[in-house]
Amino acid sequence: MNAVVFDAIKVLLDEGKTPTVALTKSRLAQPVPMPVIIAAVSQYKNNPDSIHNLMKNPExxxxxxxxxxxxxxxxxxxxxxxxxxxx
Incomplete structure (x- = not known):
């Protein structure tokens, strides 16, 4: 998955917000294809701990x-x- 998308999700979590595709897209630092955003948000929703594991071991x-x-x-x-x- 794209580290930029997970950074945006982390920012949303730090703000106490639930990551959605729209909110995540609004926080991106650079353009990312929509399927990548959707996949990252889906991965987070299926396993919220995955974001913490990815942040410790960035791709x-x-x-x-x-x-x-x-x-x-x-x-x-x-x-x-x-x-x-x-x-």
Whole structure:
């Protein structure tokens, strides 16, 4: 699950509010797809303790895999450009 969504749920809990999809979406620090928000709120409602476990063990940021993927794409592009320059 997305750490940004769980951060928003944690903020709502700290304010003494019950997390809903709409309230959670209003507290997000960055845009998140609606299915991710719904899944996180559903997970919280099914197991309220799950939010505390996730906050103790945060998942990797979703930016890191995108960065590494971007790095791989750049390397491939560099190799293709080098091959084109040789010909």
């Amino acid at each position: 990797q940021s979703t930016v890191e895999p995108k960065t590494s993927q971007l790095d791989r794409i750049e390397k491939k592009l560099d190799r293709l450009l080098a091959l084109l320059e040789q010909k």
